[in-house]
Amino acid sequence: MRIGIDLGGTKTEIVVLDQHGNARLRRREPTPPNDYEAMLGVVERLVRDAERECGVSPGSARVGIGTPGSISRASGLLRGSNSVCMNGKPVKRDFEARLARPVAIANDANCFALSEATDGAGRGGDVVFGVILGTGVGGGFVIHGRVLEGVNGIAGEWGHNPLPWPESDERPGPSCFCGRSGCIETFISGPGLLRDHYAHGGRESSTQAIVDSALAGDRACEATLVRYEERLARALAHVINLVDPEVIVLGGGMSNVERWYDSVPRLWTRFVFSDRVDTRLVRHVHGDSSGVRGAAWL
Numbered sequence: 001m002r003i004g005i006d007l008g009g010t011k012t013e014i015v016v017l018d019q020h021g022n023a024r025l026r027r028r029e030p031t032p033p034n035d036y037e038a039m040l041g042v043v044e045r046l047v048r049d050a051e052r053e054c055g056v057s058p059g060s061a062r063v064g065i066g067t068p069g070s071i072s073r074a075s076g077l078l079r080g081s082n083s084v085c086m087n088g089k090p091v092k093r094d095f096e097a098r099l100a101r102p103v104a105i106a107n108d109a110n111c112f113a114l115s116e117a118t119d120g121a122g123r124g125g126d127v128v129f130g131v132i133l134g135t136g137v138g139g140g141f142v143i144h145g146r147v148l149e150g151v152n153g154i155a156g157e158w159g160h161n162p163l164p165w166p167e168s169d170e171r172p173g174p175s176c177f178c179g180r181s182g183c184i185e186t187f188i189s190g191p192g193l194l195r196d197h198y199a200h201g202g203r204e205s206s207t208q209a210i211v212d213s214a215l216a217g218d219r220a221c222e223a224t225l226v227r228y229e230e231r232l233a234r235a236l237a238h239v240i241n242l243v244d245p246e247v248i249v250l251g252g253g254m255s256n257v258e259r260w261y262d263s264v265p266r267l268w269t270r271f272v273f274s275d276r277v278d279t280r281l282v283r284h285v286h287g288d289s290s291g292v293r294g295a296a297w298l
Helices: 036-053 091-099 108-119 184-188 190-199 207-215 219-243 260-268 287-297
Strands: 002-007 011-017 023-030 062-067 103-107 127-133 137-143 146-148 247-251 280-283
Touching (some): 002 036, 002 108, 011 287, 062 091, 062 108, 103 108, 103 287, 108 137, 184 190, 184 219, 219 260, 260 280
Parallel strands (some): 062 103
Antiparallel strands (some): 011 023, 127 137
């Protein structure tokens, strides 16, 4: 049995997978806000209860945990998590002490990529890039079935590279929380699309409203989507030029716009350094359960 934990800022989810990837148990509950010890306690309780309910000997199941942020190779402490009470904490050591076993921990985008590469939309691909397009922009690489973490533990953090091949009106770009300007995340995250829409006089209050209005023939909303998909194509072409993945899988709220899967591959051919592009752009299979399934596959 494999147990996966998705430790998010608002919810904590657990799944138990058998050897064939079938879910034996799945449960969600709120994440304790701003209380590190309480978070450890919730994970410990969920794992113990899951083992008991699935008839697994206590301590025998493998456990993987996905969390925002990453563990510093220099200090062993978590960094960059939006659950700020976890930053600066030795999360791997603490979880292993609580659960009395080795624990695999990875960034939530890496877990998404691993889930989709193992038995999702990227199944069968030797090199898979999993992309999170949501409140932020993240990514993870799975190569020959294994997550690529990198020597600094930041492989796939393409959201904080600058938007490639910028137009004159895209320089220097919006300010990013990381302290720089013009990051990919500031353009193609959900908030980035809204910011761009407002900057061009749009009034819709959500990304879904923009998509719906564009489908209904609203020219301003259509123009916003055209700008977005062209920027997404440039950003992904940069990745293709570097790593040349077989499959790129989109996840997060912005992945649910159907037009991307036709328009973006047509657009990225202008920027990929090849006479043809065989990389496939596909939508996730496991939805918002990809993260927790990927944690179990760790």
